[in-house]
Amino acid sequence: MRYGKTLAITGLYSNLFFLFIFTLMHFIRPDKSIAGSFVSEYAVGNYGWLMTLGFFCLATGSLCLLIGLLKSIKASKTAIVTLCIWCTGAFLFSIFTTDLPGTPPTPQGLIHGFSALIALVNLGISMLAWGFIFTRNANWCAVAKTSWVFGGLGIAMFIVFLFSPPSLRGLTERILIVWDVSWLVLVNRQLYINSIYNQI
Template identity: 30%
Template sequence: MEPGDQCAVALPTAATGFFSYFVFALLLMHVLRPDYTVVDHMISDYAVGPSGWLMTSAFLSISGGCLVLAISLFRYGPSSWLGRTGATLLLIAFAGLIVTAIYPTDLETAPSTRTGDIHTMSFMVNVLSLFASTLCLALSYGGSQDWRPYGMPALIFAGLLAIAFLAQFLTLHRGAPYGITNRLFVAVLMAWLISNSLWLRTIASAKVGRQAS
């Protein structure tokens, strides 16, 4: 197998691995930190306190997944401006998630710090860029022959993420169940990212197969 053929499979496979590790680590944090109730604790809170390194590694993992997925989309994704924009926004999320990992959040009961403020800004960048990337990619699939079979599932994911996105921002205030809406947004987002990685592996492998024949 040529190096280019290996990358066609390796890149989306690596993205799936990065995203799967994030899901595993996040679920494990719920077991390790039962004192962080899901109603009033964002997932970023898990990076504060004992076992915080695990949540930090999870942020780095999803960051790596966004980078690898973006690279693979530039090679095998839709060539339209929407497709390219969606992949570029993943690169922005890649950088933002590294900042999120480096600068932990401030707990709601703790004093505000510069580190926490930077984390909050990175959170906004991450959420907005990932949401916008989802919309761009979902809209681009219908115009690509290779991606057209995934157009409708992608639009459904985009619609679900829009609902979760709205719920998250409507509950970003004290007393609201922002922890639940945060997890809802993350759950839909991870399902979307993993699905894209799997679709990409199938499409990239098919493209390489056609080129070899």
């Protein structure tokens, strides 16, 4: 299945491109506080289209990873469902923009917020679930324990984000996002390596 390599490359570079846009927005939108403003606020106002593009790259990269994993390894229902929920949520919070602080809540803002929260917690669970799957496959053992670490700390970071004060919620969200996307990049990289040696 030669398209396995294509999926891996597309997923890897899509997630890396998200990280690039994510970093860039901090320089071109200095009006947003790193500590107190949500990343989603970059998608509203000047250069909002660029952050939206970044979110779509993240969602696309996640979907490519999901398909690539399903084609290369037998997974549990928990691992599949949680990663599917993450992918679905990523596309939803890409399509629906957030409400800015101080503005009345809108349906699209509520969809964005709830889909992001549900997606993030499921990604943390998914990291743990895939860690167990990786231990049972020789091609994936190298990232099994790392996946457990990412999952455990990812869930802890999500809880810290939820209960952090508003003045620090933007910062804790950024740390959580970088941590989660790093896992996506790591697993995508392993998928690419496996696709080369096993021609998936």
